[in-house]
Every structure is written in structure tokens, then in C-alpha cells.
Amino acid sequence: MNFVRGIQAAFFSCAALGALTAVASAEDAANWGSFPGYTLKVKLVGGTQYEKLYTRIPEWEKATGAKVEIVSSKNHFELDREIKQDIASGAITWCVGSNHTSFAPQYGDLYVDLKTLIPQATLDEFVPGTLAASMVDGRLVQLPRVTDVSNLYYLKDLYENADNKAKYKEKFGTELAPPVTYDELKQQVIFFANPPNLYGTAFAGKDEGMTGRFMEIVRANGGDMFDENWKPIFNSKAGVDALxxxxxxxNAKAVPAGTVNYTWDDIGQAFAAGTLAVDLDWPGFAAFYNDPAKSKVAGKVGFALSPLGTAGKRGGWSGSHSFSVTEACDNKPAAASLANFLTNYDSAMMEARAGNLPTRTKAFTDVVEEFKKSDTPYMADMFAVWGASLADARTPPLVPQWIEVSNVIWPELQAAIVGQKTAQEALDTAAKKATQIMEDAGVLQ
Amino acid sequence: MRFFRSRLSPPILLLMPAFVIITLVVAVPLLFSLYTSFTGYRLVQPASLWQWVGLRNYQRLLTDVDFWWAFGRTLVFLTVALNLELVLGLGIALLIDKLTAGQRIIRTIMMFPMMFSPILVGFQFKYIFNDNVGLVNNAIQSLGWENVTIPWLVNPVTANLAILMAEVWMSTPIFAILLLAGLMAMPRDPVEAAKVDGCNPWQVFRHITLPYLMPFVYIAMAIRSLDVARAYDTVKIMTNGGPAGRTELLWTLIARTGYQDARMGMANAMSYASILLSVYFTVYFFRKLAAARRTMGGVE
Known part of the structure; x- marks a missing residue:
């Protein structure tokens, strides 16, 4: 009897598995559609960390019968410039473009509202906050592929060093532990600094990197960049304190003097060289820092949540790389299918295994399990910390003028940092210029 | 065919393709960009092309302190870079001209910096002058000054010097190669006659070689004064005009305004204001070239 039951169970299991496989295949076919003979033109962000995902494109081509032609592959700033030129010349001859939450508001009605092309059930699988940040004026103009938010990397041996612990306790009366607030972070980076061999930290000192880090602390201090009428308010007390x-x-020489010219790569190289004690940075650096072939600090890196500001909040400057579909596309279902495919669960897992924050909720938990099973607790720890910080993640203001406003802010921040102006003078000047931009755009009356 | 034969003379007919092409690729874009400088044209809002703002962009420029600082800095940068490149290029050309063996190899090696893209040169010099892990500071520290860290790309003087050095490194070979061509084309008889008459090497150089080279010098200067904007990529990578605008040149400012900020109308107004600079340098060098040719008895 038991034998018969066993046979039955095995039979039903196989049948169920077969049925499930058939359903899955049917779903796949239904998901990706059929576009035999169609050539889909795409403009994708280039670079090692982004291009691995594109190795999945042949799978989509096989499933749909379509061909993908990559008509442009450049770094994001060059791609942004090219897309603006395309808009200016009216030459939108491509269907899918790489996008970013910081860039998206600039492009006006270039891209379609993907809510009309992607099933709601699929959209529900995305991390809700990440999907919300992908909307511009209530339109879902992009499907996010990876998310960025910053947290702290620190050198564990510095924090575990008995001498450091004793000196820190003697000086500040508290135990040496990864910082919880920006005040603590300041105190610790000054404490650790021993230039030129070791600096407390470094920050991106130009371009949107500088404005973004400033915005993060302004928000953590309870302020913001604009009020509800788009009037610049970053020259408030919260802004002055942040600057x-x-x-x-x-001034305390806790950062390299050249940090005002640094961008992410410079900071990454400095931390990997062991010359920074703490680094507030993006998740993409985690794997690099732990690679003994490239990093002197491999095996010594700890993670902590980004600090709280004076308002007891995290700034959580966040953004997502994404894919969009153009309004001018002659086959929007095919374009939406590719965007969907490149952001689906399998794609998200591929991105996550490389150390990027995925945008599908399930991929987040699954990749942590996978890292634990494969005995790589370092990456599992990283995902745990970064996952926890997503609740506080906020994009820059989603307004077309953001990049332009950022470009008047960061030179003024630099002027204050290198001592040419006081914090208040610099921010007042920047706010005046930003106000003119918003008035010219008709956003601020 | 009969239409052309009956109305247009052969010279005009033969020149017509050149006129048409120049009109299409030079005159039309120039006029178009001039028009846009009187509009609020934003790259991402094609409809703004028709938003006529009159002289507003130019009026704003007149009171824009940042623009005039960038204008002045560019003028100084051009003057210093071109003269340094000339002096070094002339020196290199004179030395190579003296070589009796291996001149071809040296000429090829000398041209290596020209083969690098300005972006790569930017990254290279940014690394060399990085205050934390850069070559220069590491060399200084290895020589015993262990606590010395010079923020090369932050200090207003050293940052501009670092950019200047990158530009000079990249472009001196252009001067050297043009002047070497001039030296190789120079007749040897006057030099030998001067030596027979008892002139010392300096007198030969000052009164025979240099006057012969001057047309080449001014041609090289005119070409380089227009071509020096290639340095944009280098500056963009090394400092992007910062910190606090200390290394801002017209090219970085205009590119940021036009492409990142998408304010193409304003960027074009800036370009037209700065075109004065190019026109001035070109006219100046061509006048000098004509004068040098007159001195040499050449035909203008």
C-alpha cells in the first residue's frame, strides 16, 4: 500500500512539476511576447559594472524572435548628453534607453508611462519605495534595475585596536564604536586622522556628488533643498550646519585636501589603499574593497548604517539606474518586454550577486540567503545593512532643473570648504542663483 | 546643364560645391547658433527654440562675474600655454635638427604625447597630482619629507600650473614637429655664409634661423590657438573647473551650461562672447605671419 502511495505521490509530483514548468514556460512566452524579425534599437549605459547584465539579452532574443541592436553604449554622462542632442534634433529613432532617477525629470515626455505597458502584478514585485522614486509627475517613466544608497564602510582593526579604544575613551568619555550620528562621525574622523598616512575619510567634492552629500546632511538635519513651492531653502540653519x-x-585635515576634486573612484581607491578610516559610500564598492588582489583592506572592512543628523533622521540620498521606453518607439510592447526582462527576478539576482542592490523585493532576501550558504558572510552583512537603510532612501528633488541647480550649488560649497567664503555667504549665493533658475523655468513665481 | 552653361561662368560653377558645402556645414550652423543666443533655447525643450529673449543672455553675461573670471583665466592660460609650448617646441626642434643618427626614432617618440586622447591625459595628470596617492607627493615623501602633502589640484596657483603642465606635455610636440619641418626646409647657405663671416651661434640663430622660422611659428601659433580648446577634456577630468571655480575656463563653463544645464541659448551667447578671443588671436597671428613673410621677401 505504501509502495502504491509512493508511486502515486511520485507520479503526482512529476505531473505537478511538469504542469508548473509548462505554466512557467507559458508565462515566460506570454511575458516576453513574440516579435519575430523585429530589430529593437537601444541606447544603454556602458561600463564593466553595467554590461554584465547585457549578456542576458540573447536569452530575450531567443524567447521573442526579435533582435536587439545597441546603437549607443556610453558612460551615463555622455549618454545623457547624447539623449539631449537627440531630443533637440527630434531624432528619437531608438526604443529603450538607460536612465537614472536623477536624470529622468529632465527628459520631459521623451519616455512612456510604463504603467500602461507592464502588468500591475509585475510592478508589485519591485521594492515599493524604489518604484515610487521612478515616477515623474505621476508617470512611471523607468523600470529600476539597481538602487544606490550610501552607508558606512570602516576599517575594523582601527576600531578594535586597544590603544585607539583607550585613547578615544579618555578623550571623549565614550566607547569607540562605529558612529551613529554625523557629530560622532566628525569626532571620529578627526580622531583617526594622521595625515598623510591615514585620513579620517574623504568625500566627493565636485559635481552632483558634492551636492548630493550636502543634501543628505541637510535632510538629516531636518532641512531640505526646496520648500513645497520649489523655493530654494538650503541656506537655512540645517544647510549651514551641514556645510x-x-x-x-x-580644516581639521581629517580629509585629504584634494578631496574637493575627488569623485567616487578617487575615494574608492583611497579606501582600498588603506588611507581612509571610514568611507560613506555606495554598495558597489563592497566587493572591490574585499578583493585581496585589488584592495589592501580586504578582510578588514566593517559596515554600519549611515549616520543620523541633528534631527535624528538619515538623509538617505538615493537613486536608481533604470530602463525607459521612448514615446517615439514603433514597437512599444517589444521595448517594454526587454525593459521588463532586464529588470526581472533573474536579472535582479545577477545584479545582486555582483554586489548591487536589486530592485525586486524577493531578490533582496534570496541573495542574502545565497551569500550565507556560499560562506560569504561579508556580502550577506553588506546586504543586511544596505537593505535596512532603504527605508530612509530619498531621491534628489524630482524636478527637471535639479542638475542645473546642483551645478550652481557645488562650486559654492567648494568655495566655503576651501575658505573663500563663509558657509552662510556661499549658501546664500547658491540659493540666489538657484532661485533665478527656478523662476526662469516658471516653476517658482 | 544648359542652365548652368548659360548663366554661370566656369570658375563659379567649379567653386559652387565648395560654397554649398561651406554654407551647409559652417555658415548655417553659425547663423543658427547666433540666433539661439537670443533665445531661451533649452536642449531638452525643442519648443523653447522660438522663445525670443532678445539681449537677455548677453546682458546677464555682462554682469556675470564667474564668466568674466573664466574669460580672463582662459586668456592667461592661452597666452602662457602657447608661449611655453613655443619655447619648448623650438628647443626640442633645434636639438633634434642637430641629430645625425636616430632622428627618425626620436621624432616618432616625441610625437607620443599627441597620440593620447586628452581624456587619458587628464586621468594621467590627475593621478600624478593626486594629493593622497599621487606620484608627485609620493616622490616628495620618499625623498624624506614624510609629512609633506601638497594639494596640487586645490591651491589656485598649483592647480592651474598642473593643468598647464598637462596641456604643455600633450601639445608641445605639435610645435616641435612644425618647427622641425621649418628647420629642415631652411636653406643651409645663409647659415654657412654667416659662420664664414664670423657670426657666433647665437647671432646665427637670432638673425638667420629665427627669421626663417617665424612664418612657421605664426602658423603653429594660429593653429594651436584654435586647437587649444582640446584641453577641455583634460580640465574636465582633472578639476572640472574647481575647486570653487579656481580653474574654470570658458570651455568647461560653456559645456556645463550647454549640455549639463541644457541652457543652449545661454551657452551660445557665451560662445559668441568668447569667439572674440579666437578672432583676436587668429587675426593677430595672421598679421604677424604676413609681416614675417614680408621680412623674408615672400609673397603675401
Whole structure:
């Protein structure tokens, strides 16, 4: 009897599995559609960390019968410039483009509202906050592929060093532990700094990197960049305190003097060289820092949540790389299918295994399990910390003028940091210029 | 065919393709960009092409302190870079001209910097002058000054010097190769006659070689004064005009305004204001070239 039951169970299991496989295949076919003979033109962001995902494109081509032609593959800033030129010349001859939450508001009605092309059930599988940040004026103009938010990397041996612990306790009366607030972070980076061999930290000192880090602390201090009528308000006390934070660590020589010219790569190289104690940075650096072939600090890196500001909040400057579909596309279902495919669960897992924050909720938990099973607790720890910080993630203001406003802010921040102006003077000047931009655009009356 | 034969003379007919092409690829874009400088044209809003703002962009430029600082800095940068490149290029050309063996190899090696893209040169010099992990500071520290860290790309003087050095490194070979061509084309008889008459090497150089080279010098200067904007990529990578606008040149400012900010109308107004600079340098060098040719008895 038991034998018969066993046979039955095995039979039903196989049948169920077969049925499930058939359903899955049917779903796949239904998901990706059929576009035999169609050539889909795409413009994708280039670079090692982005291009691995594109190795999945042949799978989509096989499933749909379509061909993908990559008509442009450049870094994001060059791609942004090219897309603006396409808009200006009216030459939108391509269907899918790489996008970013910071860039998206600039492009007006270039891209379609993907809510009309992607099933709601699929959209429900995305991390809700990440999907919400992909909307511009209520339109879902992009499907996010990876998310970025910053947290702290620190050198564990510095924090575990008995001498450091004793000196820190003697000086500040508290135990040496990864910082919880920006005030603590300032205190610690100044404490650790021993230039030129070791600096407390470094920050991106130009371009949107500088504005973004400033915005993060302004928000953590309870302020913001604009009020509800788009009037610039970053020259408030929260803003001045935020800028003063940068000035203080710069004057204390807790950061390399050249940090005002640094971008992400410079900071990454410095931390990997072991010359920074703490680094507030993006998740994409985690694998690099732990690679003994490339990093002197491999095996010594710890993670902590980004600090809280004076308002007890995290700034959580966040953004997502994404894919969009153009309004001018002659086959929007095919374009939406590719965007969907490149952001689906399998794609998300591929991105996550490389250390990027996925945008599908399930991929987040699954990749942590996978890292634990494969005995790589370092990456599992990283995902745990970064996952926890997503609740506080906020994009820059989703307004077309953001990049332009950022470009008047960062030179003024630099001026204050290198001592040419006071924090208040610099921010007042920047706010005046930003106000003119918003008035010219008709956003602020 | 009969239409052309009856109305247009052969010279005009033969020149017509050149006129048409120049009109299409030079005159039309120039006029179009001039028009846009009187509009609020934004790259991402094609409809703004028809938003006529009159002289507003130019009026704003007149009171824009940042623009005039960038204008002045560009003028100084051009003057210093071109003169340094000339002096070094002339020196290199004179030395190579003296070589009796291996001149071809040296000429090829000398041209290596020209083969690098300005972006790569930017990354290279940014690394060399990085205050934390850069070559220069590491060399200084290895020589015993262990606590010395010079922020090369932050200090207003050293940052501009670092950019200047990158530009000079990249472009001196252009001067050297043009002047070497001039030296190789120079007749040897006057030099030998001067030596027979008892002139010392300096007198030969000052009164025979240099006057012969001057047309080449001014041609090289005119070409380089227009071509020096290639340095945009280098500056963009090294400092992007910062910190606090200390290394801002017209090219970085205009590119940021036109492409990142998408304010193409304003960027074009800036370009037309700065075109004065190019026109001035070109006219100046061509006048000098004509004068040098007159001195040499050449035909203008």
C-alpha cells in the first residue's frame, strides 16, 4: 500500500512539476511576447559594472524572435548628453534607453508611462519605495534595475585596536564604536586622522556628488533643498550646519585636501589603499574593497548604517539606474518586454550577486540567503545593512532643473570648504542663483 | 546643364560645391547658433527654440562675474600655454635638427604625447597630482619629507600650473614637429655664409634661423590657438573647473551650461562672447605671419 502511495505521490509530483514548468514556460512566452524579425534599437549605459547584465539579452532574443541592436553604449554622462542632442534634433529613432532617477525629470515626455505597458502584478514585485522614486509627475517613466544608497564602510582593526579604544575613551568619555550620528562621525574622523598616512575619510567634492552629500546632511538635519513651492531653502540653519560639517573636517585635515576634486573612484581607491578610516559610500564598492588582489583592506572592512543628523533622521540620498521606453518607439510592447526582462527576478539576482542592490523585493532576501550558504558572510552583512537603510532612501528633488541647480550649488560649497567664503555667504549665493533658475523655468513665481 | 552653361561662368560653377558645402556645414550652423543666443533655447525643450529673449543672455553675461573670471583665466592660460609650448617646441626642434643618427626614432617618440586622447591625459595628470596617492607627493615623501602633502589640484596657483603642465606635455610636440619641418626646409647657405663671416651661434640663430622660422611659428601659433580648446577634456577630468571655480575656463563653463544645464541659448551667447578671443588671436597671428613673410621677401 505504501509502495502504491509512493508511486502515486511520485507520479503526482512529476505531473505537478511538469504542469508548473509548462505554466512557467507559458508565462515566460506570454511575458516576453513574440516579435519575430523585429530589430529593437537601444541606447544603454556602458561600463564593466553595467554590461554584465547585457549578456542576458540573447536569452530575450531567443524567447521573442526579435533582435536587439545597441546603437549607443556610453558612460551615463555622455549618454545623457547624447539623449539631449537627440531630443533637440527630434531624432528619437531608438526604443529603450538607460536612465537614472536623477536624470529622468529632465527628459520631459521623451519616455512612456510604463504603467500602461507592464502588468500591475509585475510592478508589485519591485521594492515599493524604489518604484515610487521612478515616477515623474505621476508617470512611471523607468523600470529600476539597481538602487544606490550610501552607508558606512570602516576599517575594523582601527576600531578594535586597544590603544585607539583607550585613547578615544579618555578623550571623549565614550566607547569607540562605529558612529551613529554625523557629530560622532566628525569626532571620529578627526580622531583617526594622521595625515598623510591615514585620513579620517574623504568625500566627493565636485559635481552632483558634492551636492548630493550636502543634501543628505541637510535632510538629516531636518532641512531640505526646496520648500513645497520649489523655493530654494538650503541656506537655512540645517544647510549651514551641514556645510559647516564639511568645513570642520576639512580644516581639521581629517580629509585629504584634494578631496574637493575627488569623485567616487578617487575615494574608492583611497579606501582600498588603506588611507581612509571610514568611507560613506555606495554598495558597489563592497566587493572591490574585499578583493585581496585589488584592495589592501580586504578582510578588514566593517559596515554600519549611515549616520543620523541633528534631527535624528538619515538623509538617505538615493537613486536608481533604470530602463525607459521612448514615446517615439514603433514597437512599444517589444521595448517594454526587454525593459521588463532586464529588470526581472533573474536579472535582479545577477545584479545582486555582483554586489548591487536589486530592485525586486524577493531578490533582496534570496541573495542574502545565497551569500550565507556560499560562506560569504561579508556580502550577506553588506546586504543586511544596505537593505535596512532603504527605508530612509530619498531621491534628489524630482524636478527637471535639479542638475542645473546642483551645478550652481557645488562650486559654492567648494568655495566655503576651501575658505573663500563663509558657509552662510556661499549658501546664500547658491540659493540666489538657484532661485533665478527656478523662476526662469516658471516653476517658482 | 544648359542652365548652368548659360548663366554661370566656369570658375563659379567649379567653386559652387565648395560654397554649398561651406554654407551647409559652417555658415548655417553659425547663423543658427547666433540666433539661439537670443533665445531661451533649452536642449531638452525643442519648443523653447522660438522663445525670443532678445539681449537677455548677453546682458546677464555682462554682469556675470564667474564668466568674466573664466574669460580672463582662459586668456592667461592661452597666452602662457602657447608661449611655453613655443619655447619648448623650438628647443626640442633645434636639438633634434642637430641629430645625425636616430632622428627618425626620436621624432616618432616625441610625437607620443599627441597620440593620447586628452581624456587619458587628464586621468594621467590627475593621478600624478593626486594629493593622497599621487606620484608627485609620493616622490616628495620618499625623498624624506614624510609629512609633506601638497594639494596640487586645490591651491589656485598649483592647480592651474598642473593643468598647464598637462596641456604643455600633450601639445608641445605639435610645435616641435612644425618647427622641425621649418628647420629642415631652411636653406643651409645663409647659415654657412654667416659662420664664414664670423657670426657666433647665437647671432646665427637670432638673425638667420629665427627669421626663417617665424612664418612657421605664426602658423603653429594660429593653429594651436584654435586647437587649444582640446584641453577641455583634460580640465574636465582633472578639476572640472574647481575647486570653487579656481580653474574654470570658458570651455568647461560653456559645456556645463550647454549640455549639463541644457541652457543652449545661454551657452551660445557665451560662445559668441568668447569667439572674440579666437578672432583676436587668429587675426593677430595672421598679421604677424604676413609681416614675417614680408621680412623674408615672400609673397603675401
Amino acid at each position: 559647516q560639517w564639511f568645513i570642520d573636517i576639512y
